Amino acid sequence: MLVNMKPLLEDARLKKYAIGSFNVYNYETIKGVIQAIKNQKTPAVIAFGEKYLKNMDVDSVYNLVNTLSKNIDVPFALHLDHCKSLENIYRAIRAGFTSVMYDGSALPYEENIANTLKVVEVAHACNVSVEAELGSLASGLNSHEGKLDDEEIYTSPAKAQNFVRITEIDALAVSIGTVHGMYKGIPNIRVDILKKIKEKVNIPFVLHGGSGTPEEKLRDCIANGICKINVNTEISMYTVEKIRQALNDGKNYHLSDISLMEINFVQDIVSKYIKIFS
Template sequence: MLVNMKEILLDAKLNNYAVGSFNVYSYETIKGVIEAGKQNNNPAIIAFGEKYIKNMDFESVYALVNNLSKDTKVPFALHLDHCSNLENVYKAIRAGFTSVMYDGSSLKFEENVENTSKVVEVAHSCNVSVEAELGSLAAGVDSNEGNLEDKEIYTSPAQAEEFANSTKIDALAVSIGTVHGMYKGVPDIRVDILKKIKEKVHIPLVLHGGSGTPQNVLKDCIENGICKINVNTEISVYTIEKIREMLNDNKKHHLSEVSLKETEFVKEVVTKYMKIFK
């Protein structure tokens, strides 16, 4: 069943676990995430990024997610991920998304507060939750979200407190050393900064860049306030590699078979992280 993301994250915060936010781009990826949630009896956030509008429109994404999740009591949220275009935020809300992320992290602090507050006013009137971001993640290997020129800017705990109080957002994405994509070297995750943010901010905190982050680090982040963890790149990299292996076996394959395998491979990655986040 589709629910407001706030409902899922508040339970995660109360019971000290994290919920995976898994990026989707097609019917097969949507089905993979939902089937993993059903089989593991685990809530999940189905994230559709602004840059994937070229793959599917908002209405089609909503229709598929709503149809595939309506026969289960497992809660799912349909979330607009990393959207800096206000028009697209409002389109997603109208289409039926139950959560949106307005990403004004590249703007000046005051402008980010102003725009985010506008989104909150509209979204909350429609029973839609809002995530926002402070700080900036660098781009790693195989990233489809960040840019090579992106620089790591750690989230200021003091600004995080002011931002959350001023905007009334439901979740805050923080920058503590993770990257968009896979790591180029050994990650240096600043859990010390996260602890300071947790002391000042009392809404669920979000970690972007979950792909490839060591399991012990993820566990440490969850212990210190992270309630939502984004996974995108690993879904793509793993699925592409498995399909490549499949197509190199010197057998003829029908496209319908490849489609089914794609869903299976997505489920494997999603299930892996669901078990880690608990």
């Protein structure tokens, strides 16, 4: 059941759990995430990143999600993730996405506010929720969402308070030490910064870079206001490695068999994190 993301996050904030947001890129990943949602009977977010427009257009993503989820009564949102283009955001809204993320985190603060205001005006008029980001994540190993020269910039609690007040966004992605991709060393998750943001801001928070983050750190973040956690890299790494192992076992697989494997491997990781977050 496709819904606006805002009520999902508000329920998670009230009951102190987190909604998993899982990136998709093709039929198999969409099918895998939807099957996991159905089997776990737990709300989640199907996320499609702007950079994957080279794989599929937003209309195809919406149509596939809509078709594959017809018999599912568990609520979930379809979210455009990490989008820097206003035009692509508007295309996703027209296509039927129920949530969008405008990522102006690399822009000057005032420009990020100005562009986010434009997105909020259009999205809220169409009953679509808006996520925005302050601060920036460093790029870890096997990152597909960042660049090697990306610098960690922690979210300023004071700027977050002002940003949310002006823009009226529905969710704020914060930078507190997670990375895009897998960690190169021991994670240093700054829950102390998250607590300071929580003192000033009264909306759901989003944690990008969930892959590889220790479970106890995830639970600590959830206890302090994180209501949505994004997982991308681990889905890809696990699935690719499992398929590599299958191809090396000497059997002569048909491509249709590989497709079914991919769906199952995606389900493995999505189900794992749904259980952790809830």
